[in-house]
Amino acid sequence: MARDRADHPALDDPPDRAELVGSAPASLTWAEFGERVDNLAAALHTRGVGKDDVVVVQLPNVWELPALYFAIAKAGGLIAPMPVQWRGRELRHIVELTGATMYIGARELKGAPLMAYADETLPPTVTRLELAEVTAAAETPAPPDLRLPTIDADDTFTLCWTSGTEAQPKGCPLTHNNWLFQGRSFRQATALQDGYKILGPAPIVNMTGVGITVMWLLSGGHLLLHQPLNLPVLLKQLPEAEFSVLVPAILMMLLKLPEEQIPDLAKVRSIGTGSAPPPAWAIEGFRERWGIEVTNVFGQNEGTILAAGADDVPDPGKRSNHFPWWGRAGAEWPSGVAGIDVRVIDDEGNELTEPGAIGELAYRGPNVFPGYFRSPQLNEGLFTADGHVRTGDLFTVLDDRHIGFVDRKKDIIIRGGFNVSAAEVETVASGHPGVADCAAVASPDEVLGERVCVFVVPLDPDSPPTLADVVEYMSGQGIAVYKLPERMELIDAIPRNPVGKIVKKELRDRLKDLAVK
Secondary structure, eight states: TTTTTSSSEEEEEOOHHHHHHHSSSOOOEHHHHHHHHHHHHHHHHTTTOTOEEEEEEEEOOTTTTHHHHHHHHTTTEEEEOTTTTTHHHHHHHHHHTTTTOOOESSSTTTEEEEEHHHHHHTTTEEEEEEHHHHHHHHHHOOOOOOOOOOOOOTTTEEEEOOSSSSSSOEEEEEHHHHHHHHHHHHHHTTTTOOTTEEEEOOOOTTTHHHHHHHHHHHHHHHHEEEOOHHHHHHHHGGHHHHHHHHHHHHHHEEEOOOGGGOOOTTTOEEEEOSSOOOOHHEEEEEEEHHHEEEEEEEEEETTTEEEEEEEOOOOOOHTTEEEOOOOOTOOOOOOOSOOOEEEEEESSOOOOTTTTTTEEEEEEEETOSSSSTHHHHHHHTTTTTTSSSSEEEEEEEOSSSSEEEEEEGEEEEEEEEEEEEEEHHHHHHHTTEEEEEEEEEEETTTEEEEEEEEEEEEEETSOOHHHHHHHHHEEEEEOOOOSSSSSSEEEOOOOBBBTBBBBBHOOOOOHHHHHHH
16 A cells, blocks of 8 residues: 555544643654554564564553554564453553563553553563653654564464453454454455545554544545544544544434534544444434435454444444344345355254244355464363354344344343343333433342342433333334333443443442442
């Protein structure tokens, strides 16, 4: 791309970069970006980064972060990106597990010290490199006679980490080939065109953020960087984009904004969404109001991905819970995605095919990782006998072409012997006009075992909805009576991990604390 699209815009820093890291935002062409990657690769190699060395990187979405992905790879190493919210406990775990040789981070983030905690945590054997040093190295010409290691397409490109909502993060190694297949498949499913202007608000540390970056690379597009979330800035950037990936909470917020506050979305062609099931009314609302097709994406750092786009699932009302059954015999897809085989299996590994059956999603494809990094105890039983990874997510068979997400196995609420999907409760409750955000968890009960509790962030804190209001609304949506919440707690914000997933443990602990009081 640096050669073929040399003078085309490649990426723009977040407009609020100065507030984030204290330096001015930059805009780079593909040629300029390519030159900085080459310079940075040389600088890292001369500082000791060689074949298969692990480099931990902790930066927000500034231009140096995607540059480091490619520069570290060219130097022979592999990047282990960390969310900016993580601190000493996670850093210590990652460094000890990987034997990392270098840590790269910002001195400060939004005025709060970041490098200081790394200095306190890291052993002296780990080289520290600050963001300002990375910027300077990228602008220093590489020695013309420098020889870099030979890189193979099956070398590990990224070592991303599970979000760690319940335990220590687990490393998910993916190769260049894994990512090339992933990026091409995601492009097909979302119909992302060459040269699109792409708004990337997902942190470039996990499947979503890295996936957007790979799609940008493959399409030769123009990447608008954003993160951490700054809503006023996002609302100014979004009208310039042709494609973006936004979490369902942002989609719902945009649809609930007063008319005078809604940004002009005339340029936006399509949007991807994930991290939680989007409600059907949000997908339908974007088509009806702006003619924008929303692609529903299920994905994991392990490499698994399913995408319900407008080509494969034309009905926007179904797209919230109908995923294409990739690999199903006799099923072909307009998007052309091929090479992936998914199954719904029971606890013994038997495939389920009858409509209504619920089991664990098992996934196989060229995009899937080989197992958790240096964690043999976690890999025991992770794959089926024929190579499908067990995802830990429950799916249901909808028909002979579609499967639907039910919930994480551990998030199922068992009320009097009936299984209730917390994700379904959240999807339906979020449609209430007074609900800005919500999360459902099990509330312990002596009679039924568990009852449904919903935590609600009110749209108007001065006039929050009551439990009766929410139940009445959900009943009107046709949800089964046993799935209705029987307890509601108001909360200022739903706790989420750095990649936007709800931290259910914090909510369950909160219920325990309330019970004690």
